[in-house]
Amino acid sequence: MAEPLFTPEEQKKFDAEIAEILSHYPADRKSAAMLPALRLMQDLKGWLPPEGLKLVASRLGVTPERAYEVASFYVMYHLKKPGKYTVDVCTNLSCALWGAEKMLAYLEQKLGLKAGEANERFFLRETECLASCGTAPCLQINEEHHESLTKAKVDAIFDKLP
Amino acid sequence: MATTAFEPLISSAWGKPNSWTLDEYRKRGGYKGLEKALELTPAQIIDEVKKSNLRGRGGAGFPTGLKWSFVPKDSPKPKYLAVNGDESEPGTFKDRYILENDPHMMLEGIAIASYALGVHTCYVYLRGEFKFQAERANAAIREAYAAGIFGKKVLGKDYQLDCYVVRGAGAYICGEETALLESLEGKKGWPRLKPPFPAVVGLFGCPTVVNNVETLASVPHVFTRGASWYAGLGTDKSGGTRLVCLSGTVNRPGVYEVSLETTFNQLIFDDKYGRGLPAGRKVKAVIPGGSSAPILSPDELDIAMEFEAVKVKQTMAGSGGVIVMDDTTCMVRSLWRVARFYAEESCGQCTPCREGTPWQTRLLRKIEEGRGEPGDVEILSNVASSIAPYPPIGLGNTICALGDAAALPTHSFLMRFRDEFEAHIREHRCPFGDKPWGAFGDWS
Numbered sequence: 001m002a003e004p005l006f007t008p009e010e011q012k013k014f015d016a017e018i019a020e021i022l023s024h025y026p027a028d029r030k031s032a033a034m035l036p037a038l039r040l041m042q043d044l045k046g047w048l049p050p051e052g053l054k055l056v057a058s059r060l061g062v063t064p065e066r067a068y069e070v071a072s073f074y075v076m077y078h079l080k081k082p083g084k085y086t087v088d089v090c091t092n093l094s095c096a097l098w099g100a101e102k103m104l105a106y107l108e109q110k111l112g113l114k115a116g117e118a119n120e121r122f123f124l125r126e127t128e129c130l131a132s133c134g135t136a137p138c139l140q141i142n143e144e145h146h147e148s149l150t151k152a153k154v155d156a157i158f159d160k161l162p
Numbered sequence: 163m164a165t166t167a168f169e170p171l172i173s174s175a176w177g178k179p180n181s182w183t184l185d186e187y188r189k190r191g192g193y194k195g196l197e198k199a200l201e202l203t204p205a206q207i208i209d210e211v212k213k214s215n216l217r218g219r220g221g222a223g224f225p226t227g228l229k230w231s232f233v234p235k236d237s238p239k240p241k242y243l244a245v246n247g248d249e250s251e252p253g254t255f256k257d258r259y260i261l262e263n264d265p266h267m268m269l270e271g272i273a274i275a276s277y278a279l280g281v282h283t284c285y286v287y288l289r290g291e292f293k294f295q296a297e298r299a300n301a302a303i304r305e306a307y308a309a310g311i312f313g314k315k316v317l318g319k320d321y322q323l324d325c326y327v328v329r330g331a332g333a334y335i336c337g338e339e340t341a342l343l344e345s346l347e348g349k350k351g352w353p354r355l356k357p358p359f360p361a362v363v364g365l366f367g368c369p370t371v372v373n374n375v376e377t378l379a380s381v382p383h384v385f386t387r388g389a390s391w392y393a394g395l396g397t398d399k400s401g402g403t404r405l406v407c408l409s410g411t412v413n414r415p416g417v418y419e420v421s422l423e424t425t426f427n428q429l430i431f432d433d434k435y436g437r438g439l440p441a442g443r444k445v446k447a448v449i450p451g452g453s454s455a456p457i458l459s460p461d462e463l464d465i466a467m468e469f470e471a472v473k474v475k476q477t478m479a480g481s482g483g484v485i486v487m488d489d490t491t492c493m494v495r496s497l498w499r500v501a502r503f504y505a506e507e508s509c510g511q512c513t514p515c516r517e518g519t520p521w522q523t524r525l526l527r528k529i530e531e532g533r534g535e536p537g538d539v540e541i542l543s544n545v546a547s548s549i550a551p552y553p554p555i556g557l558g559n560t561i562c563a564l565g566d567a568a569a570l571p572t573h574s575f576l577m578r579f580r581d582e583f584e585a586h587i588r589e590h591r592c593p594f595g596d597k598p599w600g601a602f603g604d605w606s
Contacts, residue, residue, distance in 0.1 A: 024326045026240075029366055034348030035331055039290075060348070073350035073509075074331030076290045092252040093453060093499045094409035094485055099605025106605075128334065128503045130291055131255040133409035133483070134416045137605070143293045151604045 005051045010044055018059055031060045034070050038077055047078035075127075085161065086123045088140040089115070094133035103137050103149060110158065166394035168421040171383045171403050172376065176263040182298055184305040187266035193311060195382030199274045200319050207278035211381065213389035215401030220246055220337075220374030221452065221481040223400070223469040226381075230371060232361035233279050239368040243276050243284040244346060244360075247299075247375045248330055248337035250289050252453040252503055253483030256405040256417045257375035261288070261295035264379070265302035269325070271378030273316060274385065276323050279371055283324050287342050290331040299327050334507035338562045339372040341509065352511045353562035374481075376405055396422045397468050404482055406467055411443060411488035411599075412436035426450065426463035430486055443488040443600065447578070451480025453500045454567030456574030477574070492598035493579040494586050497571060498526035504568035512560040518549040519568045530598075534587035539580065546572035 006014060017040050018033075025032045037060060041052045048071050050064075057067040071077040078086075089107060091100045104126065108114055113124045132138035135147035139154075146157055175181040175190060187193070199207050212227030233241060245268070249257045260268055272284050288296050303325050306312045314322050328346060330336045336345045340354035343365050364370020380402050384392045393401040400422050409415045412430055414437045420429065426448060430436045439445065445460040450467070456477040465471045472479040487496060505519035525542045528534055550558025550566040552573035558566040576583065585593050592598060600606065 024324075026366065029347070032346065032348040032366070035345065036328060039329065039331065070348065070350050074290070074333050076332035091499065092503055093449075093496055094253055094415075096496075096499050097410045097485075097487065097491065097599050097601075099601030099603065102601060102605040128506050129250055129252045131249055131258050131289070133253050133255045133485070134407060136409065136415070140291065143291075145291070145294065 005049070005055060006044070014040065014044060014055075022059075031062045031066070033060055034062075034067065035074075038067070038071055042077060047081045049081075083118050083123045084121050085141050086125070087111070088125055088127035088130065090128070090130045090132065090136075090138050091126045092129045094129075095136040095138060098136035100137040103139075103154065106151065106154065107139075110154075164395055164397065164421060164423055166391055168395065168403065170419040171395075172260060172264070172267065172379050172405055173417070173419040176259060181263050182265055182302065184266055184302065184309060187264070191386060192266055192382075193270055193317075195385035196270050196273050196277075196311070197317060198385045200277060200317060200321075204278045204280065207274065207385075210389045211278075211384055214384040214392040215396060215399060216377065216380055216384060216392065217400050217469060218374055219376035219380065219404060219482070221251075221478075223479065226373065226377055229361065229373075230275070230279060232359065233369045233371060234362060235280075237369050240283070240366075241279055241281045242365040242368055242370040243272060243279060243281045244339075244342060244365060244370055244372045245272060245284065245286040245375060245378060246337060246339065246342055246372055247286060247288040247292070247295075248334075248342060249375075249481070250334040250337055250507075251481060251483060252500065253409055253449060253485040254407055254452050254481040255409075256407050256482060258292060258295050259405075259417050260375050260379050261292065261299050265299045266306070267379040267382060268299075268375050269302055269306050269311070271373075271381035272325060273311060273323060274381050275371065275373065275378060277316065277321060281371075282322050284326070285346055285365075286325065286327045287336070287346060288327060288329050289336075290329050292329065296327050296329050303327065333509070334503075335509045335562075335564060338564060341562065342372060343370065350509070352509050353564075355561055397466070397470070399470055400468055404467070406482040406484055408436050408484050408486070410449075410484075410486035411439055411491070412486050413438055413440060420467065422468040423466050425466055426458065426484065429467065429484060430463065436486070439486070439488050440600075440602070443490065445486060446489045446491055447487045447493070449483070449485040449487075449571075450475075451478045452483035453485070453503065454478075454570050455480050455483075456570055457578060459578060488600065490594070490597065490600035492530070492592055492594040493575055493582045494526060494530045494592065495594075495598040497575045498523065498530050500571050501526050501568065504564065508564060508568070512565065514549045514559045515565040515568060518545050518565075521545045522549075522568070522572055529583060529586045530592055532586065532589070532591040534583075534590075536587060538587060539576065539583050542572060542583075543576055546576075 053067045054064045057064040132147040138147040216226045217223045336351040341351035345351040360370045447457040501522045505523045510516045546569040550569035
């Protein structure tokens with residue numbers, strides 16, 4: 001038998017939070033809660049497993065296909081189980097002018113991954129603008145933001161990761 | 163001409179201890195503007211905003227009071243306010259500072275706007291990556307509820323207002339106002355055809371105003387100090403101050419609040435702002451208003467960073483994102499970086515944009531890597547033209563302006579730096595070698 005999606009505590013948390021989220025929308029517009037509901041599921045499970053998408057869809061009164069359509073449109077939802085850390089490196093113009101391309105090359109070497117590749121621990125990817133153009137270069141690890149990066153800072157951040 | 167002496171309005175408390183709390187905001191006179199506005203009728207509030215010459219700070223620069231006046235007053239449907247905090251365009255990073263340092267200023271603007279428009283529910287839509295900023299905004303909203311600013315009776319008046327933060331999930335297109343509404347409705351962010359405009363058919367099919375974070379943060383000042391005072395800070399057609407985001411090759415990048423009469427040269431070189439370029443470097447080109455804005459050359463920087471002045475140069479002040487490129491910068495590589503962004507962020511709804519943006523990116527990469535062939539520049543120009551011809555600005559072949567935004571940089575880089583593109587093809591390499599931009603710090 002498949003493992004249940006949630007532990008009883010997680011289920012309780014999910015139920016309470018989904019009720020709170022739904023209260024922000026008109027009663028006949030439950031489907032509008034899709035983005036926050038998907039985020040809640042991902043926060044609890046670390047990604048969006050098919051059963052999780054089905055559960056969100058059922059609570060919002062839409063088909064699982066509709067939940068999948070939305071989840072697959074946005075880059076921050078994980079439809080596959082990610083490594084422990086998703087590392088997003090901005091290489092757009094303002095960051096590139098401050099050495100982001102070299103920083104990415106350094107990280108590729110340090111992590112032993114090419115941009116776009118993953119291992120069990122890291123998923124390294126190039127991303128588009130993290131709104132740190134004035135404090136470039138920058139990167140994000142999961143939802144943690146780091147800016148004005150130097151080699152020493154990058155080393156310190158990665159060496160400290162549990 | 164400004165008739166009132168410049169003073170920072172939006173950024174006055176940034177960097178001060180606990181500037182984001184309600185207590186500190188109140189000590190600075192916070193929510194006095196809301197108190198004054200609540201003594202007026204909604205129509206009077208809209209008139210004041212019109213008189214203030216406040217223009218939208220999200221990019222298009224549309225007059226805010228006029229936008230508010232488009233909402234039908236007699237509609238039986240509920241009305242909504244959606245705050246656009248999805249800022250994700252390369253070069254633009256100002257709204258996060260408001261959310262981090264002074265979220266109540268935006269909330270006060272929200273309350274004034276909502277009251278004027280008859281809105282009872284406001285959604286603050288922030289880009290997904292703004293986790294910290296969303297926490298700050300949520301904390302401020304909780305304080306506002308506890309203080310009776312939001313909730314069943316706004317400052318004791320018989321008027322109810324609820325306000326919620328919604329985080330996106332990583333899609334630049336959701337900063338486009340109709341895509342933002344689709345996303346708020348729980349869908350993928352596909353822009354809608356306009357008309358109908360959101361003021362009439364917006365969120366859930368109801369009248370909706372979409373305003374940028376900075377626009378709403380500007381609103382309280384119109385009421386605390388008066389519309390004519392606010393208008394006097396700016397130019398004839400544009401009131402107040404504005405935040406500009408300075409990035410790229412300057413000694414001191416950052417967000418600066420400036421008078422609308424400040425020129426690009428002042429922003430880049432003045433001690434108060436950018437403090438010039440690193441020793442030995444010269445300005446090669448400047449993007450004046452976010453990555454989509456056509457570039458200016460060094461001899462065009464003596465104009466004010468104001469909507470009308472910038473329009474004369476056939477470009478735009480947009481969202482205030484000024485990116486400086488110095489003389490070590492490869493323009494092909496720069497355009498490739500910008501083009502990649504639009505290809506990544508195209509929603510895929512319209513064929514010219516869906517197919518054209520990756521095509522531009524592939525061609526630029528090919529040219530940058532020395533694999534370009536004679537004729538590639540013409541193909542690139544044709545691809546850009548089929549997404550959006552140039553000129554004019556704003557009449558592209560796609561539902562929303564992302565197509566225009568993707569094509570404009572290509573047209574403008576090719577117009578001004580065609581030689582550099584040709585040189586890449588002729589020499590089968592990037593003339594800048596492996597140093598397409600002189601990096602800073604230890605990344606050089």
